[in-house]
Amino acid sequence: QGVTLGGIADSAIRHVRNEGLGGMSSLVSGSNATSRIVLRGTENLGGDLSAGFHLESGVALDTGASTSSTNFWDRRATLSLASKAWGELRLGRDYVPSYVNWVRFDPFSHVGVAGSNNFVSATPTGPIRSAFGSAPNTTTRTSNSLQWLLPAGWGGLEGGVMAAEDENGTAANGQHQVRGARLGYAAGPGVVSAAVTRTRNDLTTTDRFDDRVVAGLYDFGPVRVSLALRRFDQANATQNNLLVGAWIPVGNGEIKASWVRAKFSGRVGATALEGRRAHQLGLGYVHNLSKRTALYGTLSHIDNRGLAYVVPGGPSGLAAGGSSRGVEMGMRHSF
């Protein structure tokens, strides 16, 4: 048959303390890997051609809700025609190139208390908020896209290009014009890559939102380290996110650590952003019970200067310049 059903169930207990506000406990979903169901399949069309589809729906395993209230197959909805020699043509909703190029360098995979996503939000005044209002859609995914992805085995090269039209939609309903590209090179234990995603919508009409990433990774054996820089630009505002990550295999598990710094510059209207910055330290351990199942624990600490970034899941109302701390223990199960 032409369809495989699988997914991930990931649940954790989290406690977050925000400076001056006390703590809050919660059950959360997807702190090691987003809980999801996946329907996918491929068909060999003969020659070196194949057809494939991929539908992926996020699950909030703590409440049973779908992670998107509007798009059930929010994580991915694509149809592909692929050739071993010429690569893959992919249509639909998928990750943007700059996100793909960033997430693999984050030891915490852009999720959980220590995920680098804590610094990619529309909450603070800056380029992301200017471009998207409250929903920073195309910093992760876009709908309505056409992609061409390089085939495997082009001498270590990997990457692709992506384009999506806005279809007369708005930032509010998640429809943007998107242009993006990614190019990486993997050789032995090292990877270097760069990507850019440019978004235009009704909020960026006279201008554009640019999301650029350069990153690298090297596996020394006892430790794998990564370095990544992501820069968001909109009009006169800029946000720079810098990440240093490390993975250390230990017995049946892995220690993970990351340091992420967000730094704002320029201005939005009359508001100068200079001097606004934050950094996050993350430390975690993942213990594999089997190939499919693991227990994990993670610590995170965020320090702000002029900003109010928080570890998600704490009491609301952190004052600018406050700090936030979080801890979580959970289990991830692939099916």
Add this chain to the structure above:
Amino acid sequence: QGVTLGGIADSAIRHVRNEGLGGMSSLVSGSNATSRIVLRGTENLGGDLSAGFHLESGVALDTGASTSSTNFWDRRATLSLASKAWGELRLGRDYVPSYVNWVRFDPFSHVGVAGSNNFVSATPTGPIRSAFGSAPNTTTRTSNSLQWLLPAGWGGLEGGVMAAEDENGTAANGQHQVRGARLGYAAGPGVVSAAVTRTRNDLTTTDRFDDRVVAGLYDFGPVRVSLALRRFDQANATQNNLLVGAWIPVGNGEIKASWVRAKFSGRVGATALEGRRAHQLGLGYVHNLSKRTALYGTLSHIDNRGLAYVVPGGPSGLAAGGSSRGVEMGMRHSF
């Protein structure tokens, strides 16, 4: 086990130009066959009895959204008790008889730029709008229905009857009283059939909405042709849709063509509908890459007189009497 999971993934690139308004490009879902997932199963109960269920959910493969924001299993949700001798008793949400009787005669299956569905909408003032406001529900499906379907092999006869109560609902929430029936006769290369669906709801209280179809099809070998007439009546307003279709097998594919004409008459309140008409020409080619996967391309042209029917996916605001053109190229993959 008692369950089969399958479906269709269909995506295309479309460009539509509307007279005086320019063009618009978009990625679209389901232009050859609606993208969907299907869960179904049957159980042999012994003797000639079987039980079965069918759940079908439409997928907007361009955005990952479910095609209905309110009914996840919008395309079909039924439970059946079937006998080879006595036919099938089917409960739940399903196609109405007049739709079933129409769609098989449309070479473009009521979807895409050239689908006959372009002329079944509540946009123009007429019987459909009078009966349903903006959502012409029971021109395609109804919820809450009870059906009896003829068994196969009654001397070429096919058909069934359907009834649904309004359950004190309204046209706005999609609950209508429905009565329908369909009867067809297939003999060798020819099919003739007729169907009627009558809907009553809070908007048609003193009257009813009638949807009648008579149609036929003949397979000459090198070409299969169809002729179908569908008539919508509500109070003093009438809409007649006439379709002529053709399928021409060529090598590994098929050329498809259709001509559809919509013609309004009567009146709605003080508005006379006489003289309002439109026709659509559709031409397409489907190339099979395998039994499960095909590439396709379709052209469509709509001409209006006193109406503003459009090929879907173009810039909005076409003036009455304007024309609309569309082209799309895509891929359909069954799984």
Add this chain to the structure above:
Amino acid sequence: QGVTLGGIADSAIRHVRNEGLGGMSSLVSGSNATSRIVLRGTENLGGDLSAGFHLESGVALDTGASTSSTNFWDRRATLSLASKAWGELRLGRDYVPSYVNWVRFDPFSHVGVAGSNNFVSATPTGPIRSAFGSAPNTTTRTSNSLQWLLPAGWGGLEGGVMAAEDENGTAANGQHQVRGARLGYAAGPGVVSAAVTRTRNDLTTTDRFDDRVVAGLYDFGPVRVSLALRRFDQANATQNNLLVGAWIPVGNGEIKASWVRAKFSGRVGATALEGRRAHQLGLGYVHNLSKRTALYGTLSHIDNRGLAYVVPGGPSGLAAGGSSRGVEMGMRHSF
């Protein structure tokens, strides 16, 4: 592979008459067992440990809608780590202990025209309404919970404890602080058990909502009988539900009967609840066509004193003290 897909499709035709208001017919879903799809799986982790997940989504088989408009996997969304010796740790959305302890004693499983759920609603003024407004969430399930369930084979003991934090949510969005426990003892043909679930939310701040159940069951062979008492308390208001149930195997089927009485006492604000009561008589027959498929028919009659409880699916507007009657015939199919 690690995943099983299954479920139940259950549809029926129902007619309900309410005193002074006439009757209403409808197609309904889940009158013998709620229509649903289930995704679940377990993985043996070696030793006596296993991991497991369970996702369950309710389906309104009459309309194709998901039974919850906000939480797709509303019926259950859990991740488990289980040991044969030490029991199961379960995280996520699941039944509360008092519900688990009640539903097994109801011959009509808390669904359909004769389900004991007809007397667990927020419609009348009383403890449930005081604690939840219009949505009595934790009388059935809670999100965000942590559970420990006893292993099988602890000398006939069964049960567990449950806790959920409110995560700064409100009764309106379904987030409550929950504490619950259940303990039962099964020996041969008899079962006795008790459970309590305590809920706190923004509507019960100075107080709490308590839901206590004591129940027993005995299988005499030709007839199995149950007796259960459920008591809801909030501030000065109390509701007592008493159930007597019976199951009588006959040939290939089973006769079921239940008598349920709801009795209010205390007061809400200045409103005295004394004397408000209702009872429901239910009688049904289930005929098995196979292990997976059954036909069923059920009768129900509700008598009110000072209340307006109704069999669901009838015309609205029953006056306090009126009576309600319902009948339904349907089919249940497991897949």
